[in-house]
Amino acid sequence: MHRIASQTIKYVVLPIFSLIFLSFTAFPCRAENFMFKYQTGNAYRILSTVEEEVFINGKKSFDSVIVNRISVKEKEAFPDGSADIEARFMTSENSSRVGEAPHYVWGEEYESFFNRGKFGHYTIGEDAFMPVVRDVPIFPGKDVRVGDTWTASGEEAHDLRVNFNLQKPFKVPFTASYTYKGVENTGGKKLHVISVKYNLFFESPVPAGNTKNLPLTTMGYSDQTLYWDNERGFLDHYHERFRIVIETTSGTKLEFKGAARAEVSGLENLKEGNALERVQNQIREMGIENATAHADEKGITISVENIQFEAESAVLTESELLKLRKIGEILKDFPDYDLLISGHTALAGTPAGRQRLSEERAWAVADYLAELGIKKHEQLFTKGFGAEVPIAPNTTEAGKARNRRVEITILDK
Missing domain, CATH: 2.30.230 (Lipovitellin-phosvitin complex; beta-sheet shell regions)
Structure with missing residues (x-):
């Protein structure tokens, strides 16, 4: 029910x-x-x-x-x-x-x-x-x-x-x-x-x-x-x-x-101003590795590829926590906007296992952003996609690394 x-x-x-x-x-x-x-x-x-x-x-x-x-x-x-x-x-x-x-x-x-x-x-x-x-x-x-x-x-x-x-x-x-x-x-x-x-x-x-x-x-x-x-x-x-x-x-x-x-x-439409360019410049100036930003139908998405967790877990490594702290500074420029945190995995293991892992990893990122005071929990939405939305072939280690990612969308719709 x-x-x-x-x-x-x-x-x-x-x-x-x-x-x-x-x-x-x-x-x-x-x-x-x-x-x-x-x-x-x-x-x-x-x-x-x-x-x-x-x-x-x-x-x-x-x-x-x-x-x-x-x-x-x-x-x-x-x-x-x-x-x-x-x-x-x-x-x-x-x-x-x-x-x-x-x-x-x-x-x-x-x-x-x-x-x-x-x-x-x-x-x-x-x-x-x-x-x-x-x-x-x-x-x-x-x-x-x-x-x-x-x-x-x-x-x-x-x-x-x-x-x-x-x-x-x-x-x-x-x-x-x-x-x-x-x-x-x-x-x-x-x-x-x-x-x-x-x-x-x-x-x-x-x-x-x-x-x-x-x-x-x-x-x-x-x-x-x-x-x-x-x-x-x-x-x-x-x-x-x-x-x-x-x-x-x-x-x-x-x-x-x-x-x-x-x-x-x-809410202003972020795609109509210079918000995307500003986010891209901040990522570059802060030296945030494996991170890019692009506009999509929901707002502006920061994609963090090859995100590092402890083996087969949703525990973020210290290097990724540092990366998220830097991204958190960027997100502070958007105090009125909610965030969608999307988790993605490479093609490994079972579909159910990939789905659960992608959800838990999205939760881990959302929890850390809340811990940093970037957003309240009710402004942080999460979704796991498993390996259903790859951005690179899963046939190479480089491709798998790209597919292991978390995306943070600043929602303007």
């Missing part, structure tokens, strides 16, 4: 913010008309973290920490206040065992295209699995004062292809209740606090004669607090508590409960 856990996550696809401490400040109470303000070409990244407990038939199965990285671009803003938006969603879960450093493994990626109106309404295809939560927030399109309330319909769309073989999004409708709570001051910014609550109760239609295990009843709640920057027309940050219970036709009861929070930051 691991797959289901990763899909009960809340996504709010909205513009730029950074999460900082709040202090309450009184502002004059006046009417506000809340709305989104889109801009053609505006791009940003949302990083949300979900901590949840998973229960099966009332018995706790496991705890899960899930990081969702969403890169968003407002492709075109229209005169009616709406915008066409493209978004790429990547969901990762902490794969580490108790006592280990957290390892956020680069997970499945989704691409989604939709239109969103100035008051928050989505127009989205029936086959789109992301975002999970649609039409939150919805604004009333009129002036509201502190204490005013309104309601609006929305839906959650879950990806249940793996566990239930449902090939289209599983949609659960709800009616959300909104309350305008007032204003808080965040680092000198005036933010409007809006409470959003909704309950879930949905009985799924089951085909006559069904013999498959399908969702029968979905229940739960969401309790969110939004911090809205109305001057700029975007969500500054939010936090949430939630509980979802799915009862299936086989009698199984699945429960997910926990809390979510999100941060948003603006």
Whole structure:
């Protein structure tokens, strides 16, 4: 049921913010008309973290920490206040065992295209699995004062292809209740606090004669607090508590409960400036051997070939630790960008062994970058490729040395 856990996550696809401490400040109470303000070409990244407990038939199965990285671009803003938006969603879960450093493994990626109106309404295809939560927030399109309330319909769309073989999004409708709570001051910014609550109760239609295990009843709640920057027309940050219970036709009861929070930051396209040239110059000036940099679809990738670990292990040698310390100095120039650490092996041993070794070596590099304070663990994603993506023939020792590599991608998408 691991797959289901990763899909009960809340996504709010909205513009730029950074999460900082709040202090309450009184502002004059006046009417506000809340709305989104889109801009053609505006791009940003949302990083949300979900901590949840998973229960099966009332018995706790496991705890899960899930990081969702969403890169968003407002492709075109229209005169009616709406915008066409493209978004790429990547969901990762902490794969580490108790006592280990957290390892956020680069997970499945989704691409989604939709239109969103100035008051928050989505127009989205029936086959789109992301975002999970649609039409939150919805604004009333009129002036509201502190204490005013309104309601609006929305839906959650879950990806249940793996566990239930449902090939289209599983949609659960709800009616959300909104309350305008007032204003808080965040680092000198005036933010409007809006409470959003909704309950879930949905009985799924089951085909006559069904013999498959399908969702029968979905229940739960969401309790969110939004911090809205109305001057700029975007969500500054939010936090949430939630509980979802799915009862299936086989009698199984699945429960997910926990809390979510999100941060948003603006990202420049690194390939449009001189960032790549700067990184290449630093590698050369620092004398970092067997390291190169190139641009690709995800950002700028630093490739460290012939990376040295202790024999058949993921323990970095001292020479490689020194190399990573130098690379860490380069990465400090990109404080707002997440990193993808990819591990690769030469063609030796079994496929399963190569895969596991490539994953462990990616983890080793990520752990060391976190130890150096370059990034927090939730900004470091890892992925192992085994020997599936060679850059040289595995028929020579020189080629094998090149294929034994770790790639560090500075993500701008």
